Amino acid sequence: MPQQISIFAENKPGKIERISGILGGNNINMRAITIADSGDYGIIKILVDRPVDGCKALKDEGIAATLKEIVAVRIDDSPGGLHKAASELAKNDINVDDAYGFTIRGSHEAVFVFQVKDIKKTEKVLQEAGFSLLGDNELYFL
Amino acid sequence: MFWNKEVETIDRKALEQLQFKKLSAALRSAATTPFYKKVFKENNISVEKITSLDHLIDLPFTSKADLRLSYPDGMVAVPRSEIIRLHASSGTTGKSTVIFYTAKDIADWADLLARSMMATGTTRDDVFQNMMGYGLFTGGLGLHYGAERLGCMVIPASSGNSLKQIQLMQDFRTTVIHITPSYALHLGDVVADQGINTPDLGVKKAYLGAEPYSEETRDKIQEQWGLQAYNSYGLSEMNGPGVAFECELKNGMHLWEDFYIMEIINPDTGERLPDGEAGELVITHVNREAMPIIRYRTRDLTRIIPEQCPCGRTHRRIERIKGRTDDMLIVGGVNVFPSQIESVLMKIPEVGNNYQIVLDRHENLDRLHIRVELYSKMFQGDMEGLNRLKKKLVEELKALITVNPRIELLEPGSLPPSTGKAVRVIDNRKI
Numbered sequence: 001m002p003q004q005i006s007i008f009a010e011n012k013p014g015k016i017e018r019i020s021g022i023l024g025g026n027n028i029n030m031r032a033i034t035i036a037d038s039g040d041y042g043i044i045k046i047l048v049d050r051p052v053d054g055c056k057a058l059k060d061e062g063i064a065a066t067l068k069e070i071v072a073v074r075i076d077d078s079p080g081g082l083h084k085a086a087s088e089l090a091k092n093d094i095n096v097d098d099a100y101g102f103t104i105r106g107s108h109e110a111v112f113v114f115q116v117k118d119i120k121k122t123e124k125v126l127q128e129a130g131f132s133l134l135g136d137n138e139l140y141f142l
Numbered sequence: 143m144f145w146n147k148e149v150e151t152i153d154r155k156a157l158e159q160l161q162f163k164k165l166s167a168a169l170r171s172a173a174t175t176p177f178y179k180k181v182f183k184e185n186n187i188s189v190e191k192i193t194s195l196d197h198l199i200d201l202p203f204t205s206k207a208d209l210r211l212s213y214p215d216g217m218v219a220v221p222r223s224e225i226i227r228l229h230a231s232s233g234t235t236g237k238s239t240v241i242f243y244t245a246k247d248i249a250d251w252a253d254l255l256a257r258s259m260m261a262t263g264t265t266r267d268d269v270f271q272n273m274m275g276y277g278l279f280t281g282g283l284g285l286h287y288g289a290e291r292l293g294c295m296v297i298p299a300s301s302g303n304s305l306k307q308i309q310l311m312q313d314f315r316t317t318v319i320h321i322t323p324s325y326a327l328h329l330g331d332v333v334a335d336q337g338i339n340t341p342d343l344g345v346k347k348a349y350l351g352a353e354p355y356s357e358e359t360r361d362k363i364q365e366q367w368g369l370q371a372y373n374s375y376g377l378s379e380m381n382g383p384g385v386a387f388e389c390e391l392k393n394g395m396h397l398w399e400d401f402y403i404m405e406i407i408n409p410d411t412g413e414r415l416p417d418g419e420a421g422e423l424v425i426t427h428v429n430r431e432a433m434p435i436i437r438y439r440t441r442d443l444t445r446i447i448p449e450q451c452p453c454g455r456t457h458r459r460i461e462r463i464k465g466r467t468d469d470m471l472i473v474g475g476v477n478v479f480p481s482q483i484e485s486v487l488m489k490i491p492e493v494g495n496n497y498q499i500v501l502d503r504h505e506n507l508d509r510l511h512i513r514v515e516l517y518s519k520m521f522q523g524d525m526e527g528l529n530r531l532k533k534k535l536v537e538e539l540k541a542l543i544t545v546n547p548r549i550e551l552l553e554p555g556s557l558p559p560s561t562g563k564a565v566r567v568i569d570n571r572k573i
């Protein structure tokens with residue numbers, strides 16, 4: 001099951017600079033980054049090629065970081081592409097906690113990455129509807 | 143103006159005789175309580191051998207810790223059926239210190255406050271709006287009873303709800319208010335924001351107490367409101383407000399020596415200091431049936447003004463309180479010990495051991511910020527968990543210290559490491 005790194009950070013200058021420096025220094029490549037902000041502090045979520053190593057490198061530097069399991073589903077990179085997947089989730093009353101998406105280079109496909117409470121149920125719902133889910137290595141090395 | 147001219151202008155010699163008579167009675171009464179029975183025995187004190195006021199220095203001090211140890215009623219000298227009220231203040235460990243009163247104690251306390259208020263020129267023709275908290279805190283009910291005894295019309299407004307306070311002042315033509323200095327400044331601004339010229343409200347006097355403040359703050363409040371502000375001193379262990387009060391001359395607070403015997407000591411050695419020298423105020427309550435307290439260390443720093451006040455009162459004055467000998471913080475009139483805050487933080491595994499307490503003043507109201515580090519191992523990776531943690535910290539702290547804190551969650555390692563004498567409290571307030 002794919003994972004991303006979730007990092008606690010104060011809302012101050014220099015935070016991304018420090019985190020990206022540690023990851024870069026450990027030869028870890030980032031695929032995507034999002035920041036959720038709540039005033040004084042926020043949570044930075046990063047999708048990387050080697051999440052376990054990346055998380056450890058950050059923790060070793062004293063940063064509050066942890067791994068969170070995610071669902072990554074392949075969708076069409078065309079109008080209404082996301083809507084089809086989102087409809088399946090809505091139909092099954094699945095709430096998306098936190099999400100982002102990106103397109104896959106040189107293809108007509110995109111990836112929708114998100115967090116949910118019940119990952120197993122979500123994967124089952126999407127697979128039964130004919131969607132293809134990305135496993136760890138598929139996602140990290142896109 | 144005198145409430146009881148005979149007592150207020152009594153000559154020093156007669157006052158000392160009166161003090162000794164009352165001290166002997168208080169000691170006899172104290173000796174019947176479990177706490178003092180033990181203390182007197184351990185220190186080989188026999189009450190009969192105290193034959194003059196000078197012997198007071200042979201008696202041990204009583205501290206706030208002693209009050210906690212004797213919780214709930216180890217210092218009570220009368221049967222339960224004689225007690226008609228209790229008040230309590232917060233203690234360092236969450237356990238409060240409780241003070242008991244008989245009907246006579248309440249009546250005498252009210253009388254002392256009527257005396258205090260009249261010394262500032264307040265009479266039965268005044269309308270008194272009491273903006274101190276009512277409840278276990280002594281500030282509200284203390285002055286309430288005093289003002290009724292004096293015959294004022296009392297508005298028991300309690301603290302907060304500024305618009306309502308203004309409405310009450312306008313509708314009932316309040317002439318005297320009892321308020322914390324920080325709230326007086328804030329309320330003055332709120333009045334001005336309503337488009338009212340604050341002095342037009344017609345409030346003539348303010349009694350300021352429950353928190354330390356400076357002469358400059360008094361000047362500011364007087365100017366803002368166009369009133370006369372008087373300094374009031376008290377502590378629940380000694381009944382509450384009315385221990386010492388300024389007269390119309392506003393030059394130091396008369397400590398009512400027919401109720402209290404005061405001493406100034408060196409806080410480090412316990413040695414008594416001569417009049418005029420600054421040190422810790424120690425008070426013996428010689429006018430309370432339910433709960434006599436001997437040589438109580440107030441932890442408040444002040445000095446006795448040796449000269450007699452031109453007002454004619456012979457009871458000596460103390461200067462405004464300059465600070466404290468312990469780490470107690472006063473936040474919006476509420477006593478808060480850093481150890482109380484620490485006790486809550488240490489129970490919650492999601493926060494680290496390092497913390498900082500920051501006090502500042504915003505629009506004249508005290509604000510308490512608590513800065514804590516998130517403990518890395520407990521980080522779950524989602525915002526929901528962080529918000530829940532913050533809420534839990536606020537709720538648990540509020541339940542213990544009654545002040546609503548603002549929590550700042552910090553990254554691990556962002557506070558200066560504790561090396562045994564870490565600076566835990568940063569007080570940015572100017573008093």
